[in-house]
Amino acid sequence: xxxxxxxxxxxxxxxxxxxxxxxxxxxxxxxxxxxxxxxxxxxxxxxxxxxxxxxxxxxxxxxxxxxxxxxxxxxxxxxxxxxxxxxxxxxxxxxxxxxxxxxxxxxxxxxxxxxxxxxxxxxxxxxxxxxxxxxxxxxxxxxxxxxxxxxxxxxxxxxxxxxxxxxxxxxxxxxxxxxxxxxxxxxxxxxxxxxxxxxxxxxxxxxxxxxxxxxxxxxxxxxxxxxxxxxxxxxxxxxxxxxxxxxxxxxxxxxxxxxxxxxxxxxxxxxxxxxxxxxxxxxxxxxxxxx
Amino acid sequence: xxxxxxxxxxxxxxxxxxxxxxxxxxxxxxxxxxxxxxxxxxxxxxxxxxxxxxxxxxxxxxxxxxxxxxxxxxxxxxxxxxxxxxxxxxxxxxxxxxxxxxxxxxxxxxxxxxxxxxxxxxxxxxxxxxxxxxxxxxxxxxxxxxxxxxxxxxxxxxxxxxxxxxxxxxxxxxxxxxxxxxxxxxxxxxxxxxxxxxxxxxxxxxxxxxxxxxxxxxxxxxxxxxxxxxxxxxxxxxxxxxxxxxxxxxxxxxxxxxxxxxxxxxxxxxxxxxxxxxxxxxxxxxxxxxxxxxxxxxxxxxxxxxxxxxxxxxxxxxxxxxxxxxxxxxxxxxxxxxxxxxxxxxxxxxxxxxxxxxxxxxxxxxxxxxxxxxxxxx
Numbered sequence: 001x002x003x004x005x006x007x008x009x010x011x012x013x014x015x016x017x018x019x020x021x022x023x024x025x026x027x028x029x030x031x032x033x034x035x036x037x038x039x040x041x042x043x044x045x046x047x048x049x050x051x052x053x054x055x056x057x058x059x060x061x062x063x064x065x066x067x068x069x070x071x072x073x074x075x076x077x078x079x080x081x082x083x084x085x086x087x088x089x090x091x092x093x094x095x096x097x098x099x100x101x102x103x104x105x106x107x108x109x110x111x112x113x114x115x116x117x118x119x120x121x122x123x124x125x126x127x128x129x130x131x132x133x134x135x136x137x138x139x140x141x142x143x144x145x146x147x148x149x150x151x152x153x154x155x156x157x158x159x160x161x162x163x164x165x166x167x168x169x170x171x172x173x174x175x176x177x178x179x180x181x182x183x184x185x186x187x188x189x190x191x192x193x194x195x196x197x198x199x200x201x202x203x204x205x206x207x208x209x210x211x212x213x214x215x216x217x218x219x220x221x222x223x224x225x226x227x228x229x230x231x232x233x234x235x236x237x238x239x240x241x242x243x244x245x246x247x248x249x250x251x252x253x254x255x256x257x258x259x260x261x262x263x264x265x266x267x268x269x270x271x272x273x274x275x276x277x278x279x280x281x282x283x284x285x286x287x288x289x290x291x
Numbered sequence: 292x293x294x295x296x297x298x299x300x301x302x303x304x305x306x307x308x309x310x311x312x313x314x315x316x317x318x319x320x321x322x323x324x325x326x327x328x329x330x331x332x333x334x335x336x337x338x339x340x341x342x343x344x345x346x347x348x349x350x351x352x353x354x355x356x357x358x359x360x361x362x363x364x365x366x367x368x369x370x371x372x373x374x375x376x377x378x379x380x381x382x383x384x385x386x387x388x389x390x391x392x393x394x395x396x397x398x399x400x401x402x403x404x405x406x407x408x409x410x411x412x413x414x415x416x417x418x419x420x421x422x423x424x425x426x427x428x429x430x431x432x433x434x435x436x437x438x439x440x441x442x443x444x445x446x447x448x449x450x451x452x453x454x455x456x457x458x459x460x461x462x463x464x465x466x467x468x469x470x471x472x473x474x475x476x477x478x479x480x481x482x483x484x485x486x487x488x489x490x491x492x493x494x495x496x497x498x499x500x501x502x503x504x505x506x507x508x509x510x511x512x513x514x515x516x517x518x519x520x521x522x523x524x525x526x527x528x529x530x531x532x533x534x535x536x537x538x539x540x541x542x543x544x545x546x547x548x549x550x551x552x553x554x555x556x557x558x559x560x561x562x563x564x565x566x567x568x569x570x571x572x573x574x575x576x577x578x579x580x581x582x583x584x585x586x587x588x589x590x591x592x593x594x595x596x597x598x599x600x601x602x603x604x605x606x607x608x609x610x611x612x613x614x615x616x617x618x619x620x621x622x623x624x625x626x627x628x629x630x631x632x633x634x635x636x637x638x639x640x641x642x643x644x645x646x647x648x649x650x651x652x653x654x655x656x657x658x659x660x661x662x663x664x665x666x667x668x669x
Contacts, residue, residue: 005332007340027343031329042353072454076468084467088474088481095478140455178353179583180526187351188319194353235577235611275607 001060003033003171017059019051020198020206028193029056038151038172040136040187043195046239048206049175053132056171063125065170066132067118069139075146079156081115109160120164123156127168136186137176144183151189198240200227206240207247214247221258221288222247226270228287234276242270260284300335301327304345307366311349314362318349338367354541425624425653437655438515444659447666448525448589450491451617462486493525494617495588499575501595503533503566509624509652510593514543528584532571538579568598568638569605576611585616589668591661593622593652598638606641613645618668620661622652 004010010033011026021029029052032039041049057064067078087108094104116124122131136144150156154166174190176182198206203223208214223243230237238246249269255262264284271277280287308323326348333340342363350359458466466485474481500510510531528540572592579585590612598605613619623639626632626649634640643649648664651657 007333023339024343024346027333027340028347030332031344031347034332035325035328037325039347040351070454072456074455082468082471084471087471140453142455177582179586184317184351188322190351191325191347192351193347194356233577235581275611 003060004030005034006030013059014052014055015209017055018209019048019055020202020209021052022198022202025052025193025195028191032191033171036169038174038190040174040176040182040190040192041195042176042178042192044197044237044239045177046241047195047197048240049195050132050134053130053173053175056173057130057132060130062128062130062171064132065118065122065125065129066134068134069136069143071138071140073139073143077117078119078143078146079117079150080120080158081117082109082160083113083115087113114158114161119150120156122170122172123150123154123164123166125170126166127170129170131170131172133172133174135177136174137179137182141183144186148183148186148189151186197230197237200224203227203240203243207244210244211247211251214251215256218250218256218258219247222250225258225263225287228283229270229280232279232283232287234271234273234279236271236273236276238270245269258288260288263288300330304330304335304341307345307362308349310362310366311359314358316349316355316358316362317351322349341367425627437512440655444662446496446662448494448496449617449666449668451494451587452489453492455490456487457490459486459488462488495526495528495585497528497585497588497590497616498530499536499572499590499592499594500529500531501533501566501568501593502531506566506593506595506624509622512658513591513593513622513652526588528579530571530575530579532566532568534567534570536571536574566594566597567600568594568596568642569600569602569608572608572612573604576608576615580612580615585612587617589618589620589665590616591620591622593624594638595623595625596621596634596636596639596642598636598641602637602641605638609642609645618647619645620648620650620665620668621646622650622657622661624651624653626651627653628657 004013007023007026007030010030011021011023014021014026028039031037041052043049053066054064056062090108090113118131122129133147136147139147151172154169155163157163197203200223203226204216204219207219207223208216211219226238226243226246246266246269249266250258250262253262253266255266264281267277267280271280304327305323308318308326312318326345329344329348330340333344335341345363346356346359350356456462456464458469464487466487469485470481470483473483473485498513500506500513502510514529528538529543530536530538530540609619621639621642623632623634625635628651632649632651634643648668650661650664652661
């Protein structure tokens with residue numbers, strides 16, 4: 001399926017895939033797809049940054065290639081690596097049978113011994129892939145600099161093989177939780193979009209799209225309670241993912257109303273910090289009231 | 292490249308970008324080109340598209356969004372706005388509500404007054420005497436001399452091992468790549484085994500400086516260190532507080548350190564309100580600490596510990612901070628040269644259990660001591 005040409009179409013398609021994108025996000029994605037620029041998504045935890053890429057890939061039948069960043073990630077894990085163990089065995093086998101001619105040696109550095117990692121995969125898949133570079137802020141800045149090079153040309157040079165250039169560019173989505181400041185050069189390569197918490201009405205809609213079985217009445221109450229929680233000055237305010245989890249938990253337990261009792265029992269689905277739990281329990285009556 | 296349909300609007304878009312630049316955003320020519328190209332799949336006469344395309348292409352960090360909104364409003368929406376005349380604005384009101392544009396109130400910038408003039412031409416004749424003179428007792432000329440000496444002190448945070456590895460003759464994991472490469476020379480006979488060892492790197496350094504009243508003088512000297520630490524390729528973050536906390540790391544990149552601090556002081560100090568250490572540290576932990584800024588880092592707090600806020604808040608914030616970061620160093624100028632310093636203020640007493648190293652930082656000698664102890668802070 002081709003990528004769409006208008007914001008409305010893109011929004012509708014994403015909705016089919018269970019993702020409600022607001023106008024800003026849809027515009028940014030559309031521009032990114034037509035200009036072949038990566039998108040950098042920042043925002044609070046649990047507002048669906050990663051989900052965008054997954055849904056985009058699913059809806060348009062692209063392959064999702066995910067590169068999860070972590071401290072110390074290097075080219076071996078992001079680009080490619082030679083399968084050294086196999087190479088070594090092959091060398092032994094060849095030399096025992098006295099077969100080590102030029103051709104055999106060349107084969108040692110062929111596709112058979114090359115372990116592809118996400119970035120190389122994405123370059124080879126071209127526009128048949130959605131490349132998700134998740135939590136780029138967790139990688140160290142050396143990696144960021146390297147990424148910059150790949151993202152600008154979409155070509156990868158392997159000394160033993162040569163340069164592999166993408167025939168067409170994959171859609172690229174980077175996400176960051178802002179645990180550290182990204183370098184300006186990387187930001188400039190990307191389109192930027194900030195995803196904030198959605199308004200209450202919209203959040204209800206999102207939950208109902210993700211959890212079609214949920215009761216609307218209960219969902220409204222839960223969303224209202226979550227919005228109160230976000231106002232509470234918690235260390236880790238709950239995201240949309242937590243709202244969905246909470247509704248799911250309550251649904252599983254067969255609750256039909258968000259009573260202080262029910263909320264108290266299931267609070268662990270939304271709040272994952274002890275101090276925050278205490279604060280929420282103190283204000284439980286207020287959180288669940290006004291339903 | 293922007294196509295013809297966009298061409299009539301290009302002037303307006305470029306003008307808008309210029310306005311943004313004037314407002315302090317970093318907008319390159321390349322960004323403007325992207326902005327114009329972005330209008331091709333969109334509708335340049337639809338203000339909502341103009342807004343979002345600009346936000347995606349011209350803004351690259353969250354802090355800049357507020358400024359962008361302001362300029363956008365001024366350029367496109369205000370009466371007699373330069374952009375408004377040239378664009379067809381269909382159903383402006385509905386467009387605005389759809390996009391959910393929330394325009395922040397513009398608070399007037401506090402006027403900046405120029406801080407102390409640099410005093411030049413004074414040579415440090417007696418460095419030793421100067422070393423032990425409290426900053427508070429120094430004349431401007433002496434301070435300038437001290438500053439020159441301080442630029443030579445290097446502040447190097449302690450190191451930690453990273454997950455990144457490098458090839459080494461010994462280590463835990465074998466370096467297959469190198470071993471194979473070397474064995475090629477020996478006709479595939481793995482003769483020598485190479486290993487990978489984990490690299491080390493400098494821990495991040497976070498300065499949290501009290502800039503209220505008399506503390507400002509002491510804090511200013513620490514800023515000098517922020518520079519030297521950055522030169523050593525460490526990540527350095529600088530915050531200052533009085534009644535509120537502000538992050539001045541980015542401001543320091545562009546401006547004179549003194550000026551940045553003075554401006555920050557104007558923003559955060561409510562002169563009658565006293566110092567709110569607890570509140571400020573709590574803000575730091577919640578907004579930045581929790582996001583991982585100080586994880587594994589060394590936090591240096593410079594304050595006299597005179598807290599007007601709730602001591603429980605300070606205790607809670609310090610406890611959380613100590614769990615988040617690697618070490619906490621507290622500089623209290625009131626400690627002076629006393630060896631067995633007992634904190635007298637409530638704030639210091641509450642914070643004391645979580646402090647790993649308490650120094651004075653009131654004169655050059657004590658700052659040298661800090662510079663010496665920091666690399667070996669374990």
